[in-house]
Amino acid sequence: MAEDAESSSAMSLFGDILVIDLTSAIRGMHCTKMFGDYGAEVILVEPIGGSPARRRGPFANGKRGPETSLHFAHYNRNKKSLTLNLHKTRAREILRDLVHSADVLVEDWPVGALDALGLGFAELHAINPRLVMCSITGFGQTGPYAGFKTSNIVEDAMGGLMGITGPVDKPPTMTGAQQAEHITAMHAAFATATALLYRDLQNLGQHIDVSAQECVANVLENAIEQYTYTGVVRKRAGSRHPTAWPCTVFPCKDGYIGMCCTQGKEVRGAALLAEDYDLADDPVLQNQFERRARADELEPRLIAGYMKYGKAELFHKGQALGCPIGMTSDARDLAEDPHLNEVGFFAEFEHPVIGKFKDIAAPVYFTETPGVMRSAAPLLGQHTAEILHSVGLGEAELSFLRTDGII
Amino acid sequence: MLKDALAGFRCVDFSWVFAGPYCGQLLGDLGMEMIKIECRKRMDVVRNYPPFAFEDRRLNSSGYWNTHNRSKYSINLDMKSEKAREIITRLIAMSDLVLENFSARGMKALGFDYERLLEINPRIVYCSMAGFGHRGPYKNYVAYGPMQESQAGIVNLTGWPDGQPSRVGTSYPDAAGGVSAAFSIVAALRLARRTGKGQWIDLGQTLTAVALTDTAVIEYTVNGDVLQRNGDLHRFFAPHNIYPCSGDDQWCAISVESDSEFASLATAIGQPELAQDARFAMNATRIQNRQALDELISRWTAQYDHYDVMHRLQAAGVAAGAVLSTGEFVEDEHIKSRGFIESFDHPVVGEKLYPGVPFKMSLTPGYIHRPAPCLGADTEYILKNLLGMSDEQIKQLDDEGILV
Numbered sequence: 001m002a003e004d005a006e007s008s009s010a011m012s013l014f015g016d017i018l019v020i021d022l023t024s025a026i027r028g029m030h031c032t033k034m035f036g037d038y039g040a041e042v043i044l045v046e047p048i049g050g051s052p053a054r055r056r057g058p059f060a061n062g063k064r065g066p067e068t069s070l071h072f073a074h075y076n077r078n079k080k081s082l083t084l085n086l087h088k089t090r091a092r093e094i095l096r097d098l099v100h101s102a103d104v105l106v107e108d109w110p111v112g113a114l115d116a117l118g119l120g121f122a123e124l125h126a127i128n129p130r131l132v133m134c135s136i137t138g139f140g141q142t143g144p145y146a147g148f149k150t151s152n153i154v155e156d157a158m159g160g161l162m163g164i165t166g167p168v169d170k171p172p173t174m175t176g177a178q179q180a181e182h183i184t185a186m187h188a189a190f191a192t193a194t195a196l197l198y199r200d201l202q203n204l205g206q207h208i209d210v211s212a213q214e215c216v217a218n219v220l221e222n223a224i225e226q227y228t229y230t231g232v233v234r235k236r237a238g239s240r241h242p243t244a245w246p247c248t249v250f251p252c253k254d255g256y257i258g259m260c261c262t263q264g265k266e267v268r269g270a271a272l273l274a275e276d277y278d279l280a281d282d283p284v285l286q287n288q289f290e291r292r293a294r295a296d297e298l299e300p301r302l303i304a305g306y307m308k309y310g311k312a313e314l315f316h317k318g319q320a321l322g323c324p325i326g327m328t329s330d331a332r333d334l335a336e337d338p339h340l341n342e343v344g345f346f347a348e349f350e351h352p353v354i355g356k357f358k359d360i361a362a363p364v365y366f367t368e369t370p371g372v373m374r375s376a377a378p379l380l381g382q383h384t385a386e387i388l389h390s391v392g393l394g395e396a397e398l399s400f401l402r403t404d405g406i407i
Numbered sequence: 408m409l410k411d412a413l414a415g416f417r418c419v420d421f422s423w424v425f426a427g428p429y430c431g432q433l434l435g436d437l438g439m440e441m442i443k444i445e446c447r448k449r450m451d452v453v454r455n456y457p458p459f460a461f462e463d464r465r466l467n468s469s470g471y472w473n474t475h476n477r478s479k480y481s482i483n484l485d486m487k488s489e490k491a492r493e494i495i496t497r498l499i500a501m502s503d504l505v506l507e508n509f510s511a512r513g514m515k516a517l518g519f520d521y522e523r524l525l526e527i528n529p530r531i532v533y534c535s536m537a538g539f540g541h542r543g544p545y546k547n548y549v550a551y552g553p554m555q556e557s558q559a560g561i562v563n564l565t566g567w568p569d570g571q572p573s574r575v576g577t578s579y580p581d582a583a584g585g586v587s588a589a590f591s592i593v594a595a596l597r598l599a600r601r602t603g604k605g606q607w608i609d610l611g612q613t614l615t616a617v618a619l620t621d622t623a624v625i626e627y628t629v630n631g632d633v634l635q636r637n638g639d640l641h642r643f644f645a646p647h648n649i650y651p652c653s654g655d656d657q658w659c660a661i662s663v664e665s666d667s668e669f670a671s672l673a674t675a676i677g678q679p680e681l682a683q684d685a686r687f688a689m690n691a692t693r694i695q696n697r698q699a700l701d702e703l704i705s706r707w708t709a710q711y712d713h714y715d716v717m718h719r720l721q722a723a724g725v726a727a728g729a730v731l732s733t734g735e736f737v738e739d740e741h742i743k744s745r746g747f748i749e750s751f752d753h754p755v756v757g758e759k760l761y762p763g764v765p766f767k768m769s770l771t772p773g774y775i776h777r778p779a780p781c782l783g784a785d786t787e788y789i790l791k792n793l794l795g796m797s798d799e800q801i802k803q804l805d806d807e808g809i810l811v
Binding site for chain 2: 034058062073074140144147148157161164165172177187198200201204213214219221226227247248262329338342345359
């Protein structure tokens with residue numbers, strides 16, 4: 001284990017970092033994944049029966065089982081699995097031993113649950129003052145909602161995002177693909193990486209308290225300021241951007257396109273793409289406020305033009321006209337996209353049960369330390385023996401621990 | 408005095424609109440010295456974006472700009488002039504980071520592509536945030552957050568199966584790209600401090616957004632399934648929806664992931680027998696009878712205020728959250744007790760409230776260090792204090808029209 005870490009440290013961002021991963025929701029797992037993708041050794045600590053994430057679908061070929069969850073596989077590649085029943089004293093001692101040599105611990109347990117086991121920040125900090133501990137919850141570690149139960153839709157709602165998302169004639173709409181959890185995970189990763197930098201310089205770790213509700217609210221662009229500056233509470237308004245136009249989703253022959261024009265020449269490109277040459281030359285397009293105010297009247301003209309073509313054709317043709325346009329991609333479009341495939345956005349993984357498959361790799365390209373996909377998600381307890389040997393436990397003790405239901 | 412996690416790090420910041428500035432906001436709130444290079448001739452468009460503190464939309468009164476550019480300094484430079492480029496070169500030489508979110512052609516046109524940056528400062532960390540990155544067939548495509556969201560597959564998964572897909576109500580890939588950039592930057596700065604080596608972080612905002620499509624890609628490559636949008640429903644759990652509450656357009660989200668949570672919900676809404684009802688006892692049957700169940704729950708929620716529904720259900724151990732308006736969020740007792748919303752004074756707009764830092768670091772908490780600078784507010788400060796220029800030198804630059 002130590003050798004692996006050293007050999008990879010020369011070429012990866014986090015090759016010197018050991019992360020103990022006590023997470024099982026996307027808001028936690030995606031955070032530790034970001035460290036694993038860039039070289040950290042991540043030890044996922046699972047209960048004996050496996051992480052709850054192993055029980056969540058979708059499953060490979062619809063076959064339910066602890067090793068076939070695609071949800072688990074997606075969020076836990078590059079990680080090692082250690083089973084540990086933390087409700088037993090001996091298991092907690094083992095975790096504390098691991099904390100001695102760890103750099104980071106990330107957890108998404110309910111507020112106070114780790115403290116109750118003697119594994120709170122104060123205890124762990126006493127063992128290893130250099131440890132960075134990151135606690136990710138729906139509402140943070142303090143305040144009247146600290147004990148609230150959470151989920152993606154609850155965070156979308158309480159963070160103010162749901163109230164401004166979706167069509168006017170529908171109820172407030174949840175973000176697709178669990179964005180409240182993802183945006184939380186990324187802020188947690190940023191704060192954790194920052195704390196590691198600070199620790200390197202000051203030789204001291206710290207505790208980070210991440211609130212999903214606040215992370216969601218932090219990305220409302222200008223909606224909160226609309227309230228604090230003008231007193232206006234924004235309502236959901238479909239896909240139309242409140243300021244820029246055309247900046248929305250339009251139907252086309254085989255699906256939808258997304259467009260966002262902010263400058264006159266881009267709007268002209270949008271009109272040319274619709275083959276509406278009168279509109280392209282109309283001076284109204286050159287004023288950002290005037291054209292936005294006439295959106296109702298002008299949009300049908302654009303749509304009439306776009307309905308003649310497919311999304312892929314409009315995408316490439318529109319870009320050639322200088323129009324910021326994208327197609328509304330589905331999973332197939334993404335997996336087969338020439339750009340994504342050419343820049344190494346995907347990687348091939350080989351999993352003993354799921355088999356070979358392609359999935360998203362590390363999305364950001366670093367010229368000196370690109371992300372490295374080392375392994376598919378671990379089998380349950382796959383690395384238990386290896387990890388326990390590394391903290392000095394022998395075969396005999398391991399078999400005791402197994403019999404006692406500790407590992 | 409509060410400790411700053413990123414004290415002693417300096418950034419030359421060319422970024423504009425939302426993605427780059429959001430990244431800079433996160434770095435600045437944690438103490439990095441952010442020097443925004445601006446120019447009156449080619450202003451950040453967001454300086455002209457609402458909301459405005461005054462009806463005349465006067466300069467420096469945009470809340471959009473002011474929130475994402477707090478904790479930064481602003482220097483006005485006519486970037487097309489040779490003298491301005493010399494000043495920028497000197498700033499880069501004494502900085503740790505260069506941040507920008509132009510198109511892939513932007514920095515070369517300014518004379519500061521990565522090759523040039525390396526000549527100036529071999530330890531520099533350079534983060535670019537072009538829409539599709541600097542490699543690959545779409546590298547020169549123009550891209551802003553709202554359409555990246557479409558291209559990245561998030562729009563297609565948001566909204567209702569019987570209607571058209573929907574944008575998230577914020578320029579989401581900008582924010583996601585911004586925080587992704589901030590993570591990448593501090594990681595690269597850490598490596599640079601350890602090894603003396605900088606590098607180029609080539610971040611494509613569309614790509615960082617595709618990385619947030621949950622299991623969409625792996626479901627397609629393994630199972631051949633193309634994931635579809637599903638409104639507020641969860642394909643694996645029920646009940647999972649938002650429910651009407653008393654009052655106009657008031658809602659509460661409720662999500663139940665286990666049978667025991669459902670039993671708690673049933674009791675909380677005064678119908679404990681539902682937990683034994685064959686239609687609802689198990690998750691699989693609840694999914695089948697979702698509509699009937701949602702109607703039963705709605706009849707209960709409709710009697711109460713959305714906060715009331717949330718508190719009653721959370722007290723029973725059920726995940727529930729009121730759909731908060733921005734106003735309710737700002738005034739919310741929990742948000743207030745966390746101190747998330749910060750107040751600060753600004754020379755033009757006065758005292759206003761802003762979202763602060765969405766996490767708390769025990770040693771280096773992060774906070775709004777200074778109000779967003781008025782255009783060019785720190786020009787003199789930077790030229791004098793960082794570059795050691797005299798009043799005469801600065802006046803001469805000003806007379807030559809460099810500091811516009």
